[in-house]
Amino acid sequence: MMGHVTRQAARIGQALWLLALVAAWAPGARGAEEGVHVSVITDEDDDEAILMESEWISLHLLPWRQALINRFVFTPTGNDIVEPTNAKFRMMGGGGLLMDCFWEQDWRFQELAYKSYKYQITKNGPEEAQVVFETDTVGWLGADNSGVISKLLSNMTMRRTVTLKRGQPFFRFDFEFSTNDGQAKRPSFWIHNVSYISRDVNDTMIRPTSRGLNAIGPDAADYPAWPQGENYIHDYTHGWSAHINRERREGLVYLMDYDYVDTLYNCGNTTIEWWYDSILALKGKPWRGRIYILPTIGLGHVDHANEHFVCEMLPRHEDGRVTLEYRVTASYEAAARVTFKTDVEYDLHQTPRHLELEPVVIDGLAVQPASGRAEAALACDDPLVFNVTALVELPDGTARKYEYGKYFVGNAKLKVNEAGLFGEGKPLKTFPVKIHRPDLPELPAGLAVNRKAFNAFGVFGVGSYRLGLAEAVQAIPNAKLEIGYCVGNDPAQNGLGDFPYDYERLFNQRVLLISNAQDREIRRIGASILLPWLKAGGGLVVTGGLFSFAFEFPEHEINAYYPLAPAANNVTRGPLQLQPPERKDHPIFRDLDLSQLPWLHFYHDAALKPGSPATVLMKAGDKPFIIEQRTGDQITMVVTVNPFGCEADFPGKPHVREWKEWPRLYQNIVRYAGQDLK
Numbered sequence: 001m002m003g004h005v006t007r008q009a010a011r012i013g014q015a016l017w018l019l020a021l022v023a024a025w026a027p028g029a030r031g032a033e034e035g036v037h038v039s040v041i042t043d044e045d046d047d048e049a050i051l052m053e054s055e056w057i058s059l060h061l062l063p064w065r066q067a068l069i070n071r072f073v074f075t076p077t078g079n080d081i082v083e084p085t086n087a088k089f090r091m092m093g094g095g096g097l098l099m100d101c102f103w104e105q106d107w108r109f110q111e112l113a114y115k116s117y118k119y120q121i122t123k124n125g126p127e128e129a130q131v132v133f134e135t136d137t138v139g140w141l142g143a144d145n146s147g148v149i150s151k152l153l154s155n156m157t158m159r160r161t162v163t164l165k166r167g168q169p170f171f172r173f174d175f176e177f178s179t180n181d182g183q184a185k186r187p188s189f190w191i192h193n194v195s196y197i198s199r200d201v202n203d204t205m206i207r208p209t210s211r212g213l214n215a216i217g218p219d220a221a222d223y224p225a226w227p228q229g230e231n232y233i234h235d236y237t238h239g240w241s242a243h244i245n246r247e248r249r250e251g252l253v254y255l256m257d258y259d260y261v262d263t264l265y266n267c268g269n270t271t272i273e274w275w276y277d278s279i280l281a282l283k284g285k286p287w288r289g290r291i292y293i294l295p296t297i298g299l300g301h302v303d304h305a306n307e308h309f310v311c312e313m314l315p316r317h318e319d320g321r322v323t324l325e326y327r328v329t330a331s332y333e334a335a336a337r338v339t340f341k342t343d344v345e346y347d348l349h350q351t352p353r354h355l356e357l358e359p360v361v362i363d364g365l366a367v368q369p370a371s372g373r374a375e376a377a378l379a380c381d382d383p384l385v386f387n388v389t390a391l392v393e394l395p396d397g398t399a400r401k402y403e404y405g406k407y408f409v410g411n412a413k414l415k416v417n418e419a420g421l422f423g424e425g426k427p428l429k430t431f432p433v434k435i436h437r438p439d440l441p442e443l444p445a446g447l448a449v450n451r452k453a454f455n456a457f458g459v460f461g462v463g464s465y466r467l468g469l470a471e472a473v474q475a476i477p478n479a480k481l482e483i484g485y486c487v488g489n490d491p492a493q494n495g496l497g498d499f500p501y502d503y504e505r506l507f508n509q510r511v512l513l514i515s516n517a518q519d520r521e522i523r524r525i526g527a528s529i530l531l532p533w534l535k536a537g538g539g540l541v542v543t544g545g546l547f548s549f550a551f552e553f554p555e556h557e558i559n560a561y562y563p564l565a566p567a568a569n570n571v572t573r574g575p576l577q578l579q580p581p582e583r584k585d586h587p588i589f590r591d592l593d594l595s596q597l598p599w600l601h602f603y604h605d606a607a608l609k610p611g612s613p614a615t616v617l618m619k620a621g622d623k624p625f626i627i628e629q630r631t632g633d634q635i636t637m638v639v640t641v642n643p644f645g646c647e648a649d650f651p652g653k654p655h656v657r658e659w660k661e662w663p664r665l666y667q668n669i670v671r672y673a674g675q676d677l678k
Contacts, residue, residue: 035126036164043071045088050119052129052162056169056367057295062088064116067133067160068096072195074169074295076367077250081195085270090114095194095270097293098173100160103188103262103275104153104495109143112158122161129164136180137187141495151484151498155181156281169367170294170332177279178286184501186523188262190275191291195252197245205266206242206302210235211427212407212417213303217269219246222301224383224407226416226425233264237431238404241272242302242310253294253305255331259436260289262523278438278525282502285441292332298369299327304404308335308392309365315408317382323375324357324386330365337393338362342374345385348428353380382410383417385429405431435555438525447507449536454479454676457500457509461488461516463545466643469515472663473670488547490520499526506533511674516545516642519553527558534561537633539673544642546571549606561636563614563629564606571642575599575653576621583617587677588626588637588668598659600625601645614638626669637673639666 036054043049049060049070060071070087073080085095090113100112115135123130139154140146161174179185197203204217214225214233221228239258244251254272262277281287296302296310303313314325326340342357360372386406393399407417407429414420417427456473460483464470473481484498499522500506506529519527534540540561542548552559552566578597581589600620607624608614614629620640627638641656656662671677 035166036129037125038121038123038129038131038164040121047088050121050131052131052164052171054129054164054166054168057164057171059171061131061133061162063119063133064114065096066100066112066115066135067117067119067162068099070096072097074250074297076297077248077295079197079248079250081197081252084196084199085194087194095196097193097195098160098162099192099194100158101190101192101275102153103190103492104141104150106143106493107192111138111140111144113144117160123163125166127166130161132159132161134159141497142493148497150495151183152186152496152501155179155183156185156187168332169330170292172332173291173293174288175291176286176288177281179281179283182283184283184499184505185279185281186496186499186501186526187279188275188277188495189279189289191256191273193254193272194270195243196270197243197248197250197252201270202247203243203245203269204301205269205272206244207233207264207266208237208240208304208404208431209233210237210430210433212405212429212431213301216266219301221415224409224415224417226418226427228416231266231268235433236261236264237433238304238306240302240305241266241274242305243272244296244299244301246300249298249300251296251299251302253296253302253310253331255292255294255305255307257289258434259438261436277523278436280438280441280501280525282441294331296329297367299329303406304388304390304402305331306402307331307333308394308400308402309338309390311390312369313386313388313406315384315386315406315410317378317384317408317410320377320379321375322355322357322378322384323373324360325371325373326360326362327369327371328362328365329367329369334395335365335392336363336395338365339391339393340372341389341391343387343389344376344378345387345429346378346380348383348385352385382408382412383428384408384410405429436524440525440528441503443503443532447503447532447536449510449533449538450508451510451675453508453510454671454674455509456481456511456513456670456674458483458513458515459496459499459517459521460485460513461521461545461547463643464515464543467515467543467641467657468663469513469543469666472666473513475663476667476671486517486521488517488521488545489551490518496521501526501529503529503532506530507536507538509533509538510676511539511541511670513541513543513670515543516548518547518551519558520551524553524556527553527556531557534558534634535632537675539634539670539675540636541670541673542636542638544571544604544640546642546644548642549604549640561629561631561634563608563612563627563636563638564624564640565609567606570605571602571644572605573601574603574621575601575645575650576603576623577653578625578656579619579621581618582615586617588617588665588672590668590677592661592665592668594661598656598662599650599653600641601650601653601655602642604640604642606640635673635675637669639669
């Protein structure tokens, strides 16, 4: 029989403390009269603070301290989860909610850390309270006042809005980035939240991954993803993170836009953090994002969260029966009914089999959990996987579908999601990771690659200067070269100095030069923006280095423009000597003296992709050195040169970079890719 539980019935059987808590606190008794409000106050330290209150939430924001939240109380619990973190002093605790950071800067020395924000109270009840904060950026890389500024971070205005509404047991955080100099901005905005639900910091942080739930904290062993306790989650499957104290049945759930997030991050079990990789502010087109922060009570952990519900799943498998209880609370969008359809996957070590449980239907959601369960006969060994399809009926009669899964260890000998004791960390079950699909700017009609000038843009990683690439290009008659410097593999506390993310600027470039830099430096959104330019015939020249030919974005169309198969750690000690050209009549070798060919002291152990249409024009030893690939009217040139080595270690074998013909060869390659050399 189908399980069907109303909200009133679901409350029966809740923990006694929760019933007492709800009974003792009458929601709306004060708020119904006063609604929500905001005011400027002086706190106990004589510091200016902004007080925002509703019948559900009371919080303080510090405009002089980057407008972070240094007091947060969910009224039913009366628990200030931020006060113990010493939020006013970053180097003496460093707590607070909604700390504005950039991943390009060290957290300790963020340029916004102690910045005073301008603010305006735009709404002051009784239905809605709202404060808008604003500041401008300098755009340092590494740390405040480092001396190095990224054009992608500088001359930018950040606007953040905090909103409380009557009757809503959560709050909303909107943020906006706009450019002040007309150039595209692409900040790696980093949201940093530190709070303690219990004073003994007995809290657990939960993140959804392709290997199941991953946790940091005292309850981490109860979660299946392996390894547990990871700070950085790159394979996250949904846009949420949860902070839960199981003993108190109290927590916070953070909901963010999956398509724009780079990584979920936790520094131990006191922080919930993430940073964005697809924020793009263009002239006249600010970028806007939104976060919801939902306090929870009554849940011991979180298995899934979205805009309509937050869910805890409690499975049992014993005596030949499987039982699954759903405990569900409301999220920020109303849901009239949620129907949970569950597929139980078992015999995971063999050919998996499936069992459908009866649907569980829950009518109406609130802060207090509603619950329902389903059970069936199932005689098999653990582990199990519960594949869930949740159908949400909205008040207007429309419906939404959500899919997620739970890995259940049960009585399995191995208490993690791993194929076996010698499985080398490979999970027994993986859950799908969706490809990120951020919105792209609209391509203006009629754009064409500017071939009336020779403009080139370089994404130059470490070692590019040693190869003399900039000097070679600048020696091309009437050439103009712009450069975005970077490390090459997108490390923390660093970043890309510049990039033509706006189409007008991009189409003014004839050639893009990538030297020892992976596409992760321009982000997936940058790779997507390049596609129309490449299809229009923009030239591409890629040279080697420690990070080259080692990375591609999964399932991205730009990968078709790169002829070499990516391989990690592909730089190998040589030496290898350049060989005579495979095609001596090719324009790039015109008028060059090839009688005494130089050496690579280290080489890329690289190979063409299977079925590649590319042509190897020159080799180093038996390895590709210069490769040409044509895709329609577009030309990609790859040179597997790298800066490593010195003649003292390889006597009598001069490096390519010391070869007198190297600057002219590189010039010819760049001109050829730009269709200036026939």
